Amino acid sequence: MPPRFADRTDETLPLHVIGKQDLAGWLGAQEPEICAWVEANGFEGGRGQALLCPGDGGRPAMALAGHGSETDRARRRFVLAEAAAKLPAGSYDIRTGPEGQALENECFGWLMAGHRFDRYKARESGTARLVAPAGVDAGRIEALAAGEALIRDLIDTPAADMGPAELEAAARDLADSFGASIATVEGDALLERNFPMIHAVGRASPRAPRLIDLRWGNAGPSLTLVGKGVCFDTGGLDLKPASGMALMKKDMGGAATVLGLARMIMALGLALRLRVLIPAVENAVAGNAMRPGDILTSRKGLSVEVNNTDAEGRLVLADALALADEEAPDLIVSMATLTGAARVAVGPDLAPFYTDDDHAAAALEHAAASVADPVWRMPFHAPYEEMIEPGNADLDNAPAGGFAGSITAALFLRRFVGAARYVHFDIYGWNPDATAARPKGGTGQGARAILAALPDLAGR
Ligand code: BES
Ligand code: MN
């Protein structure tokens, strides 16, 4: 079930969200009994503090949630969810607190705090529920939350239950829900239809590789989202060690993120011609696996020397990007858990992105800050182009030395895009440390920032 706001009932409690700096002012307008109660309970408006206040007959009359200081808040995307987790079951109606975009972000956080990955284990979901505050666009926030919940659930599902066929089924479900059309090219048909690198990466798995192609909307700017759908990444013959393989069910995080973003776009009914392309494969080990040193000819015609079978993401994305580029959409966005180098450079909280378009970059940075979905621009540094040019082929998928690994991967992808405006995200897709509204596990990165920036990105 997608996260929803609660209905207002007779039992709904008024909630005052109070920051450290605002407590004195708020207390000034309260009865002495309330002031005494708040002081006796040590409520200071600290981040994550929660307190019920009694009214007639000792029954709770209102709730307080601490909003911390500005410096406390700067350390978290969502603050209110932290206090909400400590409130008893029931519904709450915000009467005092943040406004505008800050309030919308906190509402999104509260909805996400109620979401659980419960496919394999029954778990109580968040029981303190929020009534949609007046003035916020509740439908929009629910659309964002449903998209984010989809991203998390897809990533969290283990690879045994989320192979290429199951990822396709998830895309079909989504298409059915919103009247989108969907087509796939599977197995040897990938060769007949000229997707040689998707086939080469996926052919060693008994679970057939495929290209998923979803379309929705028939008016407005054209936006093509391309997501890396490596359902499990063993590394291939260049096998990953156990430590490197442990989390590789998340290697379809780019696919999950573009599906979640597509869900947001479709639920909001945006005037876009949307296309979602997902090369869905398992990078497996078998006698027919691609080998180090093999030279592949890509859909675009560029030859690629496979110097590491573990640099598989850029191979499958290259054929999908070439297809995307053939119809010259207004904007192409790729999202991929592409390199370990990106994770080393910026860690799990920031979504690094690349684009040549300064206007698009500024729009993304601005949107990211306002919707609490942080991004960081990285350079398509031209002097590194030579690093991806080997002796015997046009391109090298894994430059020796590993300098600037995220940049060289991005430069590789850019070779497959022509004139279209292009934005590439090298995301991590996983939250290693639980905080309020952000449990350990799969997580969306960049989707809400892109959504908020879309008017500036695709509409020009
Ligand atoms: N899926 C991995 C990248 C990855 C690893 C993302 C860990 C997030 C966390 C990708 O397919 C990969 O293995 N990349 C290699 C490329 C290298 C061989 C050039 C990497 O980054 O080590
Ligand atoms: Mn890999």
Ligand code: ZN
């Ligand atoms: Zn991978």
